[in-house]
Amino acid sequence: MSAVASLAPLVAQAAQTSDSVGEQTAFWICGTLAVVGALGLVLSHRAVHSALFVALTMINLAILYAANSAPFLGLVQVIVYTGAVMMLFLFVLMIVGVDASDSFAETIKAQRGWTALLVLGFAALLIAGIVTGMSEMTSIGLDEANSANGGNVQGLAFLIFDRYLLAFQVVAAVLIAAALGALVLAHREHLQPRRTQADLSRDRFKSGQHPGVLPNPGVMSSTNAIGNPALLPDGTPSQESIPLPLRVQTAEAASAVEEPRAIERGEE
Amino acid sequence: MEPSAYVVLSAILFTIGTFGVLLRRNAIVVFMSVELMLNAANLAFVAFARMHGKLDGQVIAFFVMVVAAAEVVVGLAIIMLIFRTRRSANVDEPSLLRN
Numbered sequence A: 001m002s003a004v005a006s007l008a009p010l011v012a013q014a015a016q017t018s019d020s021v022g023e024q025t026a027f028w029i030c031g032t033l034a035v036v037g038a039l040g041l042v043l044s045h046r047a048v049h050s051a052l053f054v055a056l057t058m059i060n061l062a063i064l065y066a067a068n069s070a071p072f073l074g075l076v077q078v079i080v081y082t083g084a085v086m087m088l089f090l091f092v093l094m095i096v097g098v099d100a101s102d103s104f105a106e107t108i109k110a111q112r113g114w115t116a117l118l119v120l121g122f123a124a125l126l127i128a129g130i131v132t133g134m135s136e137m138t139s140i141g142l143d144e145a146n147s148a149n150g151g152n153v154q155g156l157a158f159l160i161f162d163r164y165l166l167a168f169q170v171v172a173a174v175l176i177a178a179a180l181g182a183l184v185l186a187h188r189e190h191l192q193p194r195r196t197q198a199d200l201s202r203d204r205f206k207s208g209q210h211p212g213v214l215p216n217p218g219v220m221s222s223t224n225a226i227g228n229p230a231l232l233p234d235g236t237p238s239q240e241s242i243p244l245p246l247r248v249q250t251a252e253a254a255s256a257v258e259e260p261r262a263i264e265r266g267e268e
Numbered sequence B: 001m002e003p004s005a006y007v008v009l010s011a012i013l014f015t016i017g018t019f020g021v022l023l024r025r026n027a028i029v030v031f032m033s034v035e036l037m038l039n040a041a042n043l044a045f046v047a048f049a050r051m052h053g054k055l056d057g058q059v060i061a062f063f064v065m066v067v068a069a070a071e072v073v074v075g076l077a078i079i080m081l082i083f084r085t086r087r088s089a090n091v092d093e094p095s096l097l098r099n
Helices: A002-016 A021-043 A047-067 A071-096 A111-134 A143-148 A152-163 A165-186 A197-206 A244-267 B003-023 B027-052 B056-086
Strands: none
Touching: A021 A047, A021 B003, A021 B027, A047 A071, A047 B003, A047 B027, A071 A152, A071 B027, A071 B056, A111 B003, A143 A152, A152 A165, A152 B056, A165 B056, B003 B027, B027 B056
């Protein structure tokens, strides 16, 4: 971002002299990159790639704003769009799922072909109109308007806080309403009351299973080996004290010993 | 540099944004395409401001940016709400209101 910030006055300075080589170079490089980013947005399969391509387009548009004697808008573009809006998009993508790649299957028959045709026609119409309508026009340039109040930012401030004061206040109200609306929309009501620790504990006792810790193997017994069951206070061994895998293993070993005998008996 | 170059670039970006809105099915990508269209219009505003030698176009572009930011906030909240209930960000699926 600081690179763009340091670049902005240079580009703006290059734009001072009309038709300068610097502006031509900036236009062709940044314009090409902006179009590449826009195409990447439309054509990449993953939504995250699309978001990063849009960020590329936004940064290049910021440089183009600066080249058009609008350094303030260039910086606002970088801060608001690449800084805030695109990061918001990436956060939402993180929640919605990064792997939610778009299916390019057509839900409407021949939609892609018709879309391409319509869009190409639209572009041809727009560009033809612009080229024929604006070919004679030349730029007055903002040098005079910018220097009238001491700079671009001062000039914009004079307009925003004087002629466009009402619009500015309405836009501020819109912004606050949008922030509140997002809070209301993102708020999730609990359908059931939140389960407390007391509820969880009550459920554990209600389920009928042993609620506490099982006795350790070997407690009060002759040895504390892990396969040796603990002796309960009345002197009976507790099978629950032995870990489940060991219990299964002993049972299998016992049945394995039993089986050959059964076969022998069967042979007899 | 003649102003028509910037306006043509803005027309190209706007058209690509339209293409994205018509082609893509992921609600978030559609939304980003709309943002691209807004930005293309902003570029035209800035170019026209310079052409006419008045700062009004830049003020309008500034207001467009603020409204776009508000729109992104509400739009993304709606997309998240739909995703939470439908587990999908596909614009073809929420057709509950059709019948």
